[in-house]
Amino acid sequence: MDYLRKIENWKKEGKKIVFTNGCFDIIHAGHVDYLEKAKALGDILVVGLNSDSSIKRIKGKDRPINPQEYRKKVLQALKPVDLVIIFDEDTPERLIKEVKPDILVKGGDYTINTIVGADFVMSYGGKVKTIDFVYDISTTKILEKARSKQ
Ligand SMILES: Nc1ncnc2c1ncn2[C@@H]1O[C@H](COP(=O)(O)OP(=O)(O)OP(=O)(O)O)[C@@H](O)[C@H]1O
Numbered sequence: 001m002d003y004l005r006k007i008e009n010w011k012k013e014g015k016k017i018v019f020t021n022g023c024f025d026i027i028h029a030g031h032v033d034y035l036e037k038a039k040a041l042g043d044i045l046v047v048g049l050n051s052d053s054s055i056k057r058i059k060g061k062d063r064p065i066n067p068q069e070y071r072k073k074v075l076q077a078l079k080p081v082d083l084v085i086i087f088d089e090d091t092p093e094r095l096i097k098e099v100k101p102d103i104l105v106k107g108g109d110y111t112i113n114t115i116v117g118a119d120f121v122m123s124y125g126g127k128v129k130t131i132d133f134v135y136d137i138s139t140t141k142i143l144e145k146a147r148s149k150q
């Protein structure tokens with residue numbers, strides 16, 4: 001797989017790989033803050049992006065608003081993001097096992113115990129971190145606000 005070759009090359013260059021995942025349906029200030037802080041924990045930021053069908057299963061049939069290729073395009077254009085990989089399962093466990101990141105990151109809505117893949121990453125000495133929310137915003141809140149104005 002092409003993305004794994006890229007990641008292997010970065011590792012050979014001694015770069016620290018940070019991995020996170022999410023839906024990133026409507027990008028907001030919270031996402032940007034989060035991605036900047038995630039990137040600052042290492043050298044390369046790899047983002048696992050939920051496919052459309054996985055979002056439908058997790059968040060309901062009305063989601064996502066934006067299809068995966070559009071979500072990927074926006075995410076890839078953000079400064080801290082080096083690589084976006086779409087995954088189709090409900091959790092990124094398989095992808096985390098492929099990528100073997102040095103640092104696994106999720107938002108402050110998670111604890112180390114609830115982060116999928118945390119045990120795996122810690123098993124080889126990798127680190128697991130959460131990043132606190134600074135902005136009180138989410139894609140769901142944006143949609144609720146927009147719908148209430150209709
Ligand atoms: N306001 C925020 N501040 C910091 N991190 C955030 C914020 N909102 C989401 N994140 C983080 O961004 C990542 C991707 O989240 P996701 O795409 O599910 O965003 P969301 O806005 O919470 O979506 P939804 O409202 O649909 O659940 C997650 O790790 C999440 O913790």
Ligand SMILES: O=P(O)(O)O[C@@H]1O[C@H]([C@H](O)CO)[C@@H](O)[C@H](O)[C@@H]1O
Pocket residue numbers: 021022023048049050058089090091092116
């Ligand atoms: O940040 P969210 O929206 O809570 O996380 C989603 O959760 C999914 C999974 O159930 C927990 O890892 C995950 O597949 C998805 O990438 C989102 O992060």
